[in-house]
Amino acid sequence: MPTHITVLALPHMLGTSITLPMEILHAANANLIASHKRQNRFEVTLAGQTITPVTITGGLTITPQTSIEHIEQTDCIVIPGLWRNPQRSLRQLQALTQWLKKQYQQGATLCAAGTGVSLIAEAGLLDNKPATTHWFYFDNFQKHYPRVQLQQHHLITQAGRIYCAGSVNSMADLMIHFVGVICGHSIATRVEQQFSQEIRRSFESIHYSFTDNRNYADETVLQAQLWLQQNYQLEVEWSALASQLQVSLRTFNRRFRQATNQPPTAYLRKLRLSAAKELLQQSNVSIAEISDLVGFKDESYFARCFKQQYLLSPSDFRRSVRGKLFSLSTITDAASSPGTGS
CATH class of the missing domain: 1.10.10.60 (Homeodomain-like)
Known part of the structure; x- marks a missing residue:
């Protein structure tokens, strides 16, 4: 069965923090079909709090395919980075925070980019766990979530099924890592070659995890x-x-x-x-x-x-x-x- 990925479309988000992961997952499916004649390994759904079009950074609008209330269970959730101070948006995203908590308890993996990590912290899922966020909001994040073990020197952190990426590029590194885990090293390398391998650093070289070989x-x-x-x-x-x-x-x-x-x-x-x-x-x-x-x-x-x-x-x-x-x-x-x- 394909791995079901829910990509969240939120108001005032950084569009590249969802479009880049979606393109990487699409490329993985395309390479699987072209190389091995296999079916898609990723089924990607774009979901919002409602199906109302959302305005993202730069003034573009994106229309979700469905709303989160219609997704009973998913394997992985991609959470975008939010523009500027994320605390301004959290009040309007309380229903989403509770949905994330429910999905995590049902076994979903959570992957957040930049300031989107605040949504996972708001749900209390990062208490006493390592996390990172966009460098500009380190102090703000630590003030609001003192129980989170903020890793300021790591671009990616892992705490079980929760992954935090400090930037959009780090989210791309994380997606390449997932492609490798699910589709194998060969497909991941082919996808990496399509997405600026000259500036990428490997997931293994930049992430922090409770189970990291270096820890x-x-x-x-x-x-x-x-x-x-x-x-x-x-x-x-x-x-x-x-x-x-x-x-x-x-x-x-x-x-x-x-x-x-x-x-x-x-x-x-x-x-x-x-x-x-x-x-x-x-x-x-x-x-x-x-x-x-x-x-x-x-x-x-x-x-x-x-x-x-x-x-x-x-x-x-x-x-x-x-x-x-x-x-x-x-x-x-x-x-x-x-x-x-x-």
């Missing part, structure tokens, strides 16, 4: 991760690392896998590929040099691993990204040149 209690594994993040380009002697951490190699491997759901070699490979991806995006260093710089001593092996992870060869990935960046820089340079635009 668990095994201090030995955490120390190993920190060491690997700082020394991924080196040739790692796993027995020496285990000895440095005062455990046997067998114990180290077992505890690392138990804590992160992957062996240390796979974790290291992902670190190296992520670093290579950034170098391909941001530098003119040759692919052979990048392979060596991030710790791959065999360029062919690096290319195979990169394509397996990102579905493009390093050279194809660089062409796709640098072409977009070049176009963007050209526009920026032209706009800032003396004598233009007058």
